[in-house]
Amino acid sequence: MTKSEIKSETAHSPRNRGTTSSSASARPARRAASAKTETPYHHGALREALLQAAERVLEREGLAGLTLRAVAREAGVSHAAPTHHFGDLTGLVSELAAIGFRQFNAAMVSACDAATTPLERTLARPKAYVAYAQAHPGMYGLMFRTERLDYSRPSLHEASEASFAGLANAIGAMRQEQISGDALTLDQGAAIARAWSMVHGFTTLLLDGRLKDILERLPKGTTAEQLLQAMLTSTVVPKLPGC
Amino acid sequence: MTKSEIKSETAHSPRNRGTTSSSASARPARRAASAKTETPYHHGALREALLQAAERVLEREGLAGLTLRAVAREAGVSHAAPTHHFGDLTGLVSELAAIGFRQFNAAMVSACDAATTPLERTLARPKAYVAYAQAHPGMYGLMFRTERLDYSRPSLHEASEASFAGLANAIGAMRQEQISGDALTLDQGAAIARAWSMVHGFTTLLLDGRLKDILERLPKGTTAEQLLQAMLTSTVVPKLPGC
DNA sequence: TCCCTATCTTTACATCGTAAAGATCAGATA
DNA sequence: TATCTGATCTTTACGATGTAAAGATAGGGA
Numbered sequence: 001m002t003k004s005e006i007k008s009e010t011a012h013s014p015r016n017r018g019t020t021s022s023s024a025s026a027r028p029a030r031r032a033a034s035a036k037t038e039t040p041y042h043h044g045a046l047r048e049a050l051l052q053a054a055e056r057v058l059e060r061e062g063l064a065g066l067t068l069r070a071v072a073r074e075a076g077v078s079h080a081a082p083t084h085h086f087g088d089l090t091g092l093v094s095e096l097a098a099i100g101f102r103q104f105n106a107a108m109v110s111a112c113d114a115a116t117t118p119l120e121r122t123l124a125r126p127k128a129y130v131a132y133a134q135a136h137p138g139m140y141g142l143m144f145r146t147e148r149l150d151y152s153r154p155s156l157h158e159a160s161e162a163s164f165a166g167l168a169n170a171i172g173a174m175r176q177e178q179i180s181g182d183a184l185t186l187d188q189g190a191a192i193a194r195a196w197s198m199v200h201g202f203t204t205l206l207l208d209g210r211l212k213d214i215l216e217r218l219p220k221g222t223t224a225e226q227l228l229q230a231m232l233t234s235t236v237v238p239k240l241p242g243c
Numbered sequence: 244m245t246k247s248e249i250k251s252e253t254a255h256s257p258r259n260r261g262t263t264s265s266s267a268s269a270r271p272a273r274r275a276a277s278a279k280t281e282t283p284y285h286h287g288a289l290r291e292a293l294l295q296a297a298e299r300v301l302e303r304e305g306l307a308g309l310t311l312r313a314v315a316r317e318a319g320v321s322h323a324a325p326t327h328h329f330g331d332l333t334g335l336v337s338e339l340a341a342i343g344f345r346q347f348n349a350a351m352v353s354a355c356d357a358a359t360t361p362l363e364r365t366l367a368r369p370k371a372y373v374a375y376a377q378a379h380p381g382m383y384g385l386m387f388r389t390e391r392l393d394y395s396r397p398s399l400h401e402a403s404e405a406s407f408a409g410l411a412n413a414i415g416a417m418r419q420e421q422i423s424g425d426a427l428t429l430d431q432g433a434a435i436a437r438a439w440s441m442v443h444g445f446t447t448l449l450l451d452g453r454l455k456d457i458l459e460r461l462p463k464g465t466t467a468e469q470l471l472q473a474m475l476t477s478t479v480v481p482k483l484p485g486c
Numbered sequence: 487t488c489c490c491t492a493t494c495t496t497t498a499c500a501t502c503g504t505a506a507a508g509a510t511c512a513g514a515t516a
Numbered sequence: 517t518a519t520c521t522g523a524t525c526t527t528t529a530c531g532a533t534g535t536a537a538a539g540a541t542a543g544g545g546a
Contacts, residue, residue, distance in 0.1 A: 042511060042524055063390060067502065078526045080504080085524090089503065112486035121486045141390075146451040147306060164456060170485040184460040190473035193445060193457060197474065201444020202436060208389040213407060214436060217427040230433035231440065242413040243355035243364045285493055285542060310533065321495045323535080328493090332534065 047085045049075050054096050058138035063145065066138075068092065093142065094150045100139040101159035105166060107132045112170075123229060125170050126199045130228055133203045140207065144200070171195055202228060290328045292318050297339050301381040306388065309381075311335065336385065337393045343382040344402035348409060350375045355413075366472060368413050369442045373471055376446045383450065387443070414438055445471060 043049060053074035058066045068089050069079040086092040111128035115121040133140035142148070143160075151157050171192045172179035179188060205211050206224055215222060286292060296317035301309045311332050312322040329335040354371035358364040376383035385391070386403075394400050414435045415422035422431060448454050449467055458465060 040511085046524080068504085069502065079502090080527080081525055083504070115486055124486055144447070144451065146453075147384075164453075174485040182460060184457065186461060186465060186469070186473050187477060189457050189461045189465075189470055190477050193448075193454065193470055194441065194474045194477075197444035197448060198437065198441050199444070200448060201440035201442070204387070204447060205436075205440060205443060208387065210389075210407075211436065214427065214432050217425060218429060218432045222429065222432075226429070227432055227436055230429050231437045234430060234433050234437075242417040243358055243367055289493080311535085312533065322533090323496080324494055326535070 043077065046075070046077065046081065050077075050082050050085060050092070051096060051099060054092060055099070055139065058096070058142065059136065062138060063141055066093070066142075090148060090150045091153070093148050094153045094156045096139075097143045097149050098153070098156040098159040100136070100143045101156070101163050103136070103139070104129075104132050104143070105159070105163055108166060119233075122174070123232065125167075126195075126228060126232060127225060129199050130203050130206065130225070133207060134224075137207050140203070144204070167196055168192055198231070199228075202231065286320065289318070289320065289324065293320075293325050293328060293335070294339055294342060297335060298342070298382065301339070301385065302379065305381060306384055309336065309385075333391060333393045334396070336391050337396045337399045339382075340386045340392055341396070341399040341402040343379070343386045344399070344406050346379070346382070347372075347375050347386070348402070348406055351409060362476075365417070366475065368410075369438075369471065369475060370468065372442050373446050373449065373468070376450060377467075380450050383446070387447070410439055411435055441474070442471075445474065 050071055054066065054071045057070050057074050061070070068082050071092065072079045072082055075081075082092055086095060108125050108128045111124045111131075112121070115124035149156060151160070168179050171188075175188070175191060177188070179192075184192070202211075211224065211227070215224060215227065218227065293314055297309065297314045300313050300317050304313070311325050314335065315322045315325055318324075325335055329338060351368050351371045354367045354374075355364070358367040392399060394403070411422050414431075418431070418434060420431070422435075427435075445454075454467065454470070458467060458470065461470065
């Protein structure tokens with residue numbers, strides 16, 4: 001889109017494989033793996049390399065810049081190479097999102113482990129949630145942009161499911177209840193939905209720059225993290241109908 | 244993307260303007276507005292027609308299907324016609340989002356006006372918020388997908404600003420305070436952020452199908468609206484740290 | 487009457503996703 | 517050891533998209 005900036009792509013032979021095929025013999029001739037092959041025809045671990053390249057592209061150029069061809073360029077292979085490993089763009093993006101969910105879960109678990117005081121234990125998870133999103137805005141945006149993902153992929157389904165389970169358990173712990181996997185009371189469901197909606201909504205609005213107006217009007221120097229904490233801990237409940 | 248389904252587009256002359264130019268005289272010849280012109284060369288109100296076409300395309304085929312060419316097809320004009328009115332895709336999409344914000348605000352205002360009991364007055368706005376998103380998922384998704392919008396456009400900036408102002412005022416009313424435009428206490432900011440995050444997060448999760456797991460585990464027949472209400476009214480505050 | 491200008495259409499081009507066919511190579515099989 | 521097979525990667529090709537630029541067509545004033 002938008003005319004793109006550079007990248008001619010007319011340059012064939014993605015990786016300079018040191019072939020230096022001088023003559024243009026139409027016959028394949030099977031050039032016998034010329035002694036100093038810089039990079040072999042077979043990459044060896046292209047799948048992982050592509051996923052890492054994709055993450056770099058995503059965080060560098062944003063969601064719109066995450067294309068199959070850009071990832072292939074970043075990895076130094078031909079533009080059709082990713083297809084073999086991921087089927088299509090949705091496949092690549094879904095695998096990347098699965099990685100994101102695993103990073104995300106790991107961040108929250110380790111934040112919980114590090115918490116010591118009761119207040120820290122209460123805030124560790126939401127703070128880690130927002131912190132991950134701020135540190136990896138591209139990844140977070142990808143993970144919650146359903147239209148580009150394929151949740152029927154086991155890796156993605158599992159990873160996002162684990163994310164939800166962790167949340168539900170944390171809420172259960174707050175309510176000193178064992179949240180059974182199969183049934184919820186309305187109160188339990190409301191508690192889970194409230195916590196998740198609040199943190200997810202805050203994060204989304206923050207990343208979209210929609211909280212800037214609020215932050216600017218707060219006492220000078222107030223950070224998003226402080227706003228989050230105030231939002232989560234303040235017990236002042238509005239008493240009258242709005243509108 | 245995805246190979247598309249149909250639409251040949253090889254059919255030139257978007258609208259059948261009844262020209263029936265039999266001979267192929269290379270010279271323009273200025274065919275004198277043949278008596279029964281079905282649709283004139285100049286549409287007359289193409290800008291509005293394009294915006295309406297865009298909304299139809301958006302709700303019918305989703306965000307990914309909302310392309311300049313698809314909108315032009317829907318409106319029956321050449322694929323480059325929208326460019327003249329909106330500059331580029333971002334322009335069209337931003338104007339459409341502005342319309343969305345205006346519809347959205349109107350829906351909340353009228354819901355507030357219709358509320359009578361105190362409980363209704365408290366819930367009218369959030370319920371209208373979610374209801375709009377459910378009725379116009381494409382529009383809602385568009386409005387909060389920042390990466391495709393250009394907030395420097397006055398119409399969009401104003402409309403979304405009005406949306407925020409309405410929210411802030413509603414929170415102010417709940418707290419029986421006058422929320423001054425330029426400064427906020429941390430408590431006030433937290434109250435606004437909490438309300439907005441909660442409702443926006445709930446809506447986003449709901450539209451992305453991520454609350455399905457919760458809804459299925461609630462007492463049989465519980466609707467999203469009931470969950471929202473429980474989420475907003477329940478005063479049971481979690482008492483212990485989580486993790 | 488003539489021409490200017492906004493509006494709309496054509497044409498063109500770079501990029502994208504994806505399919506299909508060819509090239510390359512590692513390892514099994516004989 | 518020589519050959520074959522299948523996985524991996526590259527080429528080539530096609531339709532779709534956004535956007536720029538040039539041509540065609542009126543509507544409305546000079």
